[in-house]
Amino acid sequence: PAHPAKDPVSPPPSLAFLRDxxxxxxxxxxxxxxxxxxxxxxxxxxxxxxxxxxxHAQLLGGSAQLHARLPLHASPPLLSGSLQLHAxxxxxxxxxxxPASRAKGSLSASLDWSIAPSDSPxxxxxxxxxxxxxxxxxxxxxxxxxQLLPAPLQTSSEPRHHASLQWExxxxxxxxxxxxxxxxxxxxxxxxxxxxxxxxxxxQAKLSSSPPHVPGTEAPREADSMRFKARGxxxxxxxxxx
Numbered sequence: 001p002a003h004p005a006k007d008p009v010s011p012p013p014s015l016a017f018l019r020d021x022x023x024x025x026x027x028x029x030x031x032x033x034x035x036x037x038x039x040x041x042x043x044x045x046x047x048x049x050x051x052x053x054x055x056h057a058q059l060l061g062g063s064a065q066l067h068a069r070l071p072l073h074a075s076p077p078l079l080s081g082s083l084q085l086h087a088x089x090x091x092x093x094x095x096x097x098x099p100a101s102r103a104k105g106s107l108s109a110s111l112d113w114s115i116a117p118s119d120s121p122x123x124x125x126x127x128x129x130x131x132x133x134x135x136x137x138x139x140x141x142x143x144x145x146x147q148l149l150p151a152p153l154q155t156s157s158e159p160r161h162h163a164s165l166q167w168e169x170x171x172x173x174x175x176x177x178x179x180x181x182x183x184x185x186x187x188x189x190x191x192x193x194x195x196x197x198x199x200x201x202x203x204q205a206k207l208s209s210s211p212p213h214v215p216g217t218e219a220p221r222e223a224d225s226m227r228f229k230a231r232g233x234x235x236x237x238x239x240x241x242x
Contacts, residue, residue, distance in 0.1 A: 032096040034059065048072055052081070061089035062107070080114035090131060097199075098140045098235060105134030113169075125169040134161050136181050136188065141201070145228060145239045149207060153186060172196050185209055199234040204242070
């Protein structure tokens with residue numbers, strides 16, 4: 001006997017829409033408002049999940065792109081996603097905290113993040129960042145360190161440094177593993193933590209130097225090194241030789 005045809009399974013209802021905010025908005029970063037411009041978002045709502053399929057904005061002369069999702073029936077709820085930053089003007093970021101800052105550079109970053117909503121939201125994030133065409137002596141809190149370094153690193157102010165960073169945000173504290181600053185023939189490696197509420201920090205630094213290797217000659221000797229440490233606040237740290 002013929003079986004009755006089954007009704008096709010209907011997809012769950014959903015709602016999708018675009019949102020433009022050409023006049024921009026602002027987000028709070030470590031106590032300072034950071035402006036977003038030409039904000040555009042694509043959002044989707046289904047019975048099981050709310051998602052930001054993509055949110056794009058101009059930020060500090062560069063761009064930001066965010067993706068996020070929130071399962072509606074998870075217990076406890078967990079908002080999670082990713083964020084990509086491209087070619088931000090490092091000068092504009094540092095001047096939020098230090099108006100006289102002379103820092104230069106182009107900042108890009110990629111990170112994954114999650115937020116557990118509660119009376120005291122728990123934010124976790126991890127990712128990588130890179131900063132090119134910069135000079136680390138002009139960064140907030142780094143001038144006192146460079147006064148302890150060899151003269152060639154003190155006297156040159158050309159934006160020829162490149163910095164890369166692996167980091168994790170946990171319990172409102174930024175952990176660096178490590179921050180590497182390349183300024184041939186020198187390399188500066190830092191590890192430590194920065195508390196975002198009061199900008200207090202603890203850092204350890206190692207400066208290594210070795211002469212460049214000329215092809216056809218004997219390999220350069222093992223690199224010399226110097227060690228330093230810092231405590232205090234990001235804007236006024238106390239650096240000393242370790």
